[in-house]
Amino acid sequence: MTTTQQERPLAVLVGVQLPGVDDVEHAADLAELGRLVHTLGFDVIATVSQRRSALAAAAVLGEGKLKELAELTGGSGVVPSGAPERKNKARARRAAESGEGDDDGELAEVEGDDADGDDGGGAAPDAGGREARRATVVAVDHDISPSQARNLERATGAQVLDRAGVIIEIFHRHARSREAKLEVEIARLNYVAPRLRETGGGGDRQRGGIGGKGAGESALELDRRKIRDRIAELKQELAGVQREQSTRRALRQGQRRVALVGYTNAGKSSLMRALTGSEVLVADKLFATLDTTVRALHPEVRPRILVSDTVGFIKKLPHDLVASFRSTLDEALEASLLLYVADASDPTFRDQLGVTRSVLSEIGASEVPSRLLLNKVDRLSEEEREALRLEFPEATLLSAKIPDDVAALREALIAFFEQSMVEAELLLPYAKQSLIGEIYENARVLSEEYDDAGGRLAVRAHPAALDRLRSLLAR
Incomplete structure (x- = not known):
């Protein structure tokens, strides 16, 4: 008895290389979009890309590229009448003089996905003479208007999602x-x-007002x-x-808190698991973690150090998601120390780090003390590591998979908090012995002595924690 694996639906990526975006950045954006689409459950069979001074007003791409895209989806490749592209006369004149034509300097014809072995034809017969499957989704690496999406759907016969739509759908599922x-x-x-x-009969007015009078809606x-x-x-x-x-x-106010922040898939959850011994979700996909998880550093120290794993960031993150997840990001705002985690094996990690800093600055967390962790260095050569040490002398190079690296990071975290701790003496009356657990939770007890007044505890703690303990003992 044989079982057949269910085929994943197919998708085509669409990108427009705008002025000021170089080839490397454009390719990286499309590669990231491909990973997003794959996370959403689709296999990417081709990429249609084009250089333009701006997105085509009607359907993002020029007429020629739109027809190439439609060949992959089985659509007509024609924008419906009544929604023609608004041409810029000056740009059209320059294009005519330079011989660029409507496609405005194409970046590539149709780039097939190597993993799938597809030649970009989409509908060509396969070796068995059967018609190849067509893409059912078009993912656009830009935020597009509802009318542009609608025109693309009519021209391609496929579902159209822009970058924001893809990200929101991934968040919705995870x-x-x-x-x-x-x-x-x-x-x-x-x-x-x-x-x-509007649907076919959607323009009809609903009866409104008393007795059905009024325009309704x-x-x-x-x-x-x-x-x-x-x-x-x-x-x-x-x-x-x-x-x-x-x-x-x-x-948790006054406790020692560390927040892991960084680009999605930078390895934050793997580092969280290594530092705390917790069974948090670790997956090689974008936005595997959306919920903030807080665990104690393991093996535990006194007072405890709490580590939180936060939602990852990404370029062009929809503003509505930034606003919605503000409460989740507050975990970073209220942390004692931020650990910026970057995937050092990713050639674009510098840009990714810039995105992380920008979002955290937006919520006011740029003033929180921070350390830079360049993760996944096990994927780099020694020459590459040395170059990173010279470029980022303040950074810690490590791999969450190497126990010695994790142990060194743990000791560095303990040392960071030790710098701000002070020694003091607390008087614990016998009537308030119930607070002994609170003291041990928030301070390191160096010695205990008891007399007729109660216990005298020599402790070492953070000033804020000491103030809180003193206020509890004074009540």
Whole structure:
């Protein structure tokens, strides 16, 4: 008895290389989009790319490239009448003089995916004479307008997702906690609302007003109002969840907290597992972690050091997602130390690091003390490592897979917090012996002596933790 593996649906990537974007950056953006689409569950069979001064107003690509794209999806390749591309006369004149034509200097014809062995034809017969499968999804590496998406769908006969849509859909599928699900749903509805369109009879007015008088509202307007109402409900529910999260964070106030931040798939979760011994999800895919996880450094030290794994960042992250996940990012804002984790084996990690710093600066976390960790150095040669040491002398080079590297990082974290700790004496009256656990939790007890007044504890702790303990003992 044989079983056949279910075939994954196919997708085509579309990118426009705009002025100011070099070939390396453009290729990296398309490669990242391919990984996003693969994470979403599609196999990429081809990439259609073009150089243009701007996205075509009607359907992103010029007419020639649009027809090439349609050959991969089985569409007509024609933008419906009534939505012609608005041509820039000056650009058209320059193109005519230089002989560029409508395609405005193509980057490549159609780049096939090497892994699939596809030649970019999409519908050509295979070796057995059967018609090859066509792509059912077109993923565009830009934020496009609803009308552009609609025209692309009509010209290609395939579902069209822009970069923001792909990211939001991945977040929607990967969210696990109640907070993450609410945050993603708000972002998804904000994305969907302007993209609603009338159906065949959608323009009819609903009866409104007393006795049916009044203009009422169209089905489209009604749907949009329902979405607005739903977003309001979700925001109210999210506010309640965030209050609970704020309470939990307040209870950790004064504790030593480290937040792992960085680009998606930089290895934060692997490092989290190595540092804490926890069974957090580790997967070689984008946005495997959406929910903030907090665990204690292992083996434990006193007072404890808490490590949190946060959601990863990515270029062109939709603003609605940044806004929605602000409460999740607050974990970074309230940390004692930020560990910027970068995948040193990725040639574009410098740009990725810039994206991380930009997002954290946006929420006000740029003032939090930080350290740079260049992860996955086990994939680099010794010459490459030495070059990184010269370029980033303040960085720690390590691999989450090498125990000695993780142990050295653990000692560095302990040393960082030791610098800010001070010694003091606490008087613990016999009537407040119940606070002994709190003291051991938030301070390192060096010695204990007891007399008629109670216990005298010599401790070493962070000043903020000492103030909190003294306030508890004074009540």
